[in-house]
Amino acid sequence: MSELMDKICLCIERGKVDKKAPYPPDMMNQDGADEYAREAIKAGESPDNILAACNTAMERIGDKFSRNEVFVPELLMAARAMNGVMEHLKPFFQAGNIKTKGTFVLGTVAGDLHDIGKNLVSMVVEGNGWKVVDLGVDVKTDKFLKAIEEHPGCAVGLSALLTTTMANMAATVKRIKELHADTVVIVGGAPLSHKAAKEMGADGYAANPQETVRILNSLVG
Amino acid sequence: MNPLLSEHLLTEGGVILDLPSNVVSLDAVALTRALGYRDASPPAGMSELISSTAEEIFNLCEFRAGYRLFELEALEADGIRIGGQYFRTGPIISRQLEGAEQAAVMVCTIGAAPEARSAQMIKEKEPVLGFIADTAASVLAEQAAETVHQHLALKLAAEGLGVTNRFSPGYCGWDVQEQHKLFRLLPEAFCCVRLQGSAFMQPRKSISAIIGIGKGLQRADYACAACADAQCTYRKKKPTS
Ligand code: B12
Numbered sequence: 190m191s192e193l194m195d196k197i198c199l200c201i202e203r204g205k206v207d208k209k210a211p212y213p214p215d216m217m218n219q220d221g222a223d224e225y226a227r228e229a230i231k232a233g234e235s236p237d238n239i240l241a242a243c244n245t246a247m248e249r250i251g252d253k254f255s256r257n258e259v260f261v262p263e264l265l266m267a268a269r270a271m272n273g274v275m276e277h278l279k280p281f282f283q284a285g286n287i288k289t290k291g292t293f294v295l296g297t298v299a300g301d302l303h304d305i306g307k308n309l310v311s312m313v314v315e316g317n318g319w320k321v322v323d324l325g326v327d328v329k330t331d332k333f334l335k336a337i338e339e340h341p342g343c344a345v346g347l348s349a350l351l352t353t354t355m356a357n358m359a360a361t362v363k364r365i366k367e368l369h370a371d372t373v374v375i376v377g378g379a380p381l382s383h384k385a386a387k388e389m390g391a392d393g394y395a396a397n398p399q400e401t402v403r404i405l406n407s408l409v410g
Numbered sequence: 411m412n413p414l415l416s417e418h419l420l421t422e423g424g425v426i427l428d429l430p431s432n433v434v435s436l437d438a439v440a441l442t443r444a445l446g447y448r449d450a451s452p453p454a455g456m457s458e459l460i461s462s463t464a465e466e467i468f469n470l471c472e473f474r475a476g477y478r479l480f481e482l483e484a485l486e487a488d489g490i491r492i493g494g495q496y497f498r499t500g501p502i503i504s505r506q507l508e509g510a511e512q513a514a515v516m517v518c519t520i521g522a523a524p525e526a527r528s529a530q531m532i533k534e535k536e537p538v539l540g541f542i543a544d545t546a547a548s549v550l551a552e553q554a555a556e557t558v559h560q561h562l563a564l565k566l567a568a569e570g571l572g573v574t575n576r577f578s579p580g581y582c583g584w585d586v587q588e589q590h591k592l593f594r595l596l597p598e599a600f601c602c603v604r605l606q607g608s609a610f611m612q613p614r615k616s617i618s619a620i621i622g623i624g625k626g627l628q629r630a631d632y633a634c635a636a637c638a639d640a641q642c643t644y645r646k647k648k649p650t651s
Pocket residue numbers: 261303305306307309310345346347348349350351352353375376377378379380394395396397398401548549551552578579580581582586589609610611612613614615616617618619639641642643
């Protein structure tokens with residue numbers, strides 16, 4: 190990895206968003222992921238390499254998270270820095286020079302208005318190189334089905350907060366599986382568990398954004 | 411321990427409490443724990459973000475709380491009857507209500523502004539601040555509930571009565587659907603909290619609970635060993651007073 194790539198990687202891992210960001214204090218007034226990404230593109234670095242550096246950084250912070258060395262706030266700070274780099278890469282994605290890992294359609298199920306967990310998952314998944322289609326809250330089954338048709342090959346994520354809305358989630362999963370048996374469905378939210386996910390016919394359950402990324406990345410090898 | 415709060419009797423039944431923000435203080439330790447730092451401390455720089463965001467959220471809170479007292483009409487193995495409604499609380503809760511002569515149904519909220527601010531932070535692509543804001547709001551909602559609980563304990567102690575723990579629909583084996591029955595016992599939009607069809611309260615940072623009242627009752631450890639919910643946050647947590 191070139192020196193610039195190392196810097197991008199370190200800034201993301203440490204959650205150093207840009208020069209003006211006060212966090213982390215030991216990197217105060219230094220360039221951040223934003224500045225280094227701009228510099229790398231200007232220097233003609235290939236977007237693929239930049240993306241690879243981002244992935245390495247997210248893998249590192251993800252591993253630390255799995256080992257309980259860092260916690261959700263640091264994970265989110267890294268995702269925040271990563272999203273800044275992604276902004277610079279947007280034109281390359283749009284031109285088709287680089288590709289996202291896939292599409293993740295995400296929503297909070299019918300009757301449920303709790304969205305903080307879903308939004309955090311969305312940001313971290315996006316930061317890990319996926320295109321996220323966020324359908325919002327109180328999403329009825331039909332809206333999920335429509336999105337699946339619009340994004341062939343997508344994976345779907347459903348979120349719920351209460352056991353009452355978990356019942357709506359089960360109905361949505363069932364319908365998706367009836368019509369699109371091959372679509373991968375991942376569920377999450379406070380009352381969910383591996384057991385509940387299995388019982389409703391979902392393919393996976395994740396307790397946090399990092400596990401969600403792990404499941405999604407395993408789909409693309 | 412907080413002083414007694416002022417009470418306002420509603421003609422439709424129930425009591426509204428004066429809950430000025432200076433009686434609810436943000437528990438910084440509870441917040442750091444809720445953010446995920448259980449045995450660790452936040453890294454340098456993060457603590458500052460946590461305290462400044464929490465303060466902003468605290469200043470946005472509009473605390474509202476109230477309760478309504480009912481005679482305990484029946485106490486059975488799997489539930490209780492109050493206000494003509496049978497609540498299937500499950501045995502964990504009904505056992506801990508043994509000895510109660512009355513029950514207080516309480517509701518509290520911190521209002522809608524904190525959750526709106528947190529949503530705005532997320533929208534502005536500041537997930538860390540949004541997460542801290544949301545978590546601080548949750549901790550403050552819990553603390554508002556605790557303040558109400560302490561008020562009742564103090565008020566009733568003067569009458570020679572004790573209180574049990576507080577039990578919320580959705581915890582300890584009590585189906586969250588029973589929120590509908592619980593809200594039927596309270597005036598419309600009590601404390602400005604409304605229940606959605608899916609048993610979801612709005613504002614989101616709101617809590618409902620039942621507290622048993624009777625001679626010789628006291629707050630005890632939650633009966634976690636008897637409960638099958640391995641994921642519950644309050645597992646093994648000791649009551650705060
Ligand atoms: C904080 C909290 C509160 C707060 C705030 C609630 C809120 N909605 O904002 C307060 C104190 C106000 C509260 C109140 C209540 N609560 Co509460 N609460 C919690 C607690 C401790 C954490 C929830 C939370 O906000 N976490 C932080 C966010 C960021 O996490 P999250 O949304 O879960 O999302 C993460 C993961 O789940 C995952 N994820 C989320 N979505 C998705 C989607 C996909 C696809 C994937 C892969 C992953 C994923 O990743 C996210 C990021 O890490 C949980 C228990 C727990 N440990 O989860 C109970 C819990 C959600 N509450 C519960 C209950 C019952 C209630 C009340 C009904 C109690 C009452 N009668 O008053 C009320 C309901 C409030 C309402 N508006 O109706 C139950 C719900 C289960 C049930 N029985 O229905 C829980 C599960 C506790 C329990 N019994 O174990 N609560």
